[in-house]
Amino acid sequence: MEVLAGAIMLAFAAIGAGIGNALVFGRYLEGVARQPEARGMLFTQTFIGIALVEALPIIAVAFGIMSVLGIL
Amino acid sequence: MDPMKPVRRRVVASTAGLLIALLITWLLTPYKDLTAGLILGVCVSLYNVLYMARRVRLAGEFAAQTGSTKARGTGMINRYLMVALAILIAMKYPDWVDVRTVALGVPVCYILLVLLEFWETRRQTSPSGKG
Numbered sequence: 001m002e003v004l005a006g007a008i009m010l011a012f013a014a015i016g017a018g019i020g021n022a023l024v025f026g027r028y029l030e031g032v033a034r035q036p037e038a039r040g041m042l043f044t045q046t047f048i049g050i051a052l053v054e055a056l057p058i059i060a061v062a063f064g065i066m067s068v069l070g071i072l
Numbered sequence: 073m074d075p076m077k078p079v080r081r082r083v084v085a086s087t088a089g090l091l092i093a094l095l096i097t098w099l100l101t102p103y104k105d106l107t108a109g110l111i112l113g114v115c116v117s118l119y120n121v122l123y124m125a126r127r128v129r130l131a132g133e134f135a136a137q138t139g140s141t142k143a144r145g146t147g148m149i150n151r152y153l154m155v156a157l158a159i160l161i162a163m164k165y166p167d168w169v170d171v172r173t174v175a176l177g178v179p180v181c182y183i184l185l186v187l188l189e190f191w192e193t194r195r196q197t198s199p200s201g202k203g
Binding site for chain 1: 128138148174
């Protein structure tokens, strides 16, 4: 049961982070392709956006792996 | 000039300060396994943030040069596998490294990055410039 719980944690963390990262990163690429001189400003905002999106799923990945390996 | 340089410098400097504090804690306190886990987690976190910065910068340069929005990915699987590697290292040496504190140390750099940039933006937009 712990393995299943860990697998579900890993799957949902990956799905959530993947969708969030894709949204932020896709808009960044569109912005840079349209206006290359704004790359610096867009870069910082994208970086913060990806960090915000990924902070929680990475905790879920860590605990999911621990659950799969039977530590939790 | 690399637009990421000031952000990267701030994150690396603050994480280095945190790692030095953790190293002193590791040397002076009896909680060596807990502190070693935190050090391992923060190191993986710093690698993840710097790798993410590199991938985003390369993709931005590619998009600026070609005008194409086709990306090669942000390296998400690589970052997750680094977290798995840290957990496996902690499991391999349970007497030296505590697994739970590795999991707590992994998101530290992300949170630090958001807080530092929030503080920097606030400092730049405030009228006195002091935050």
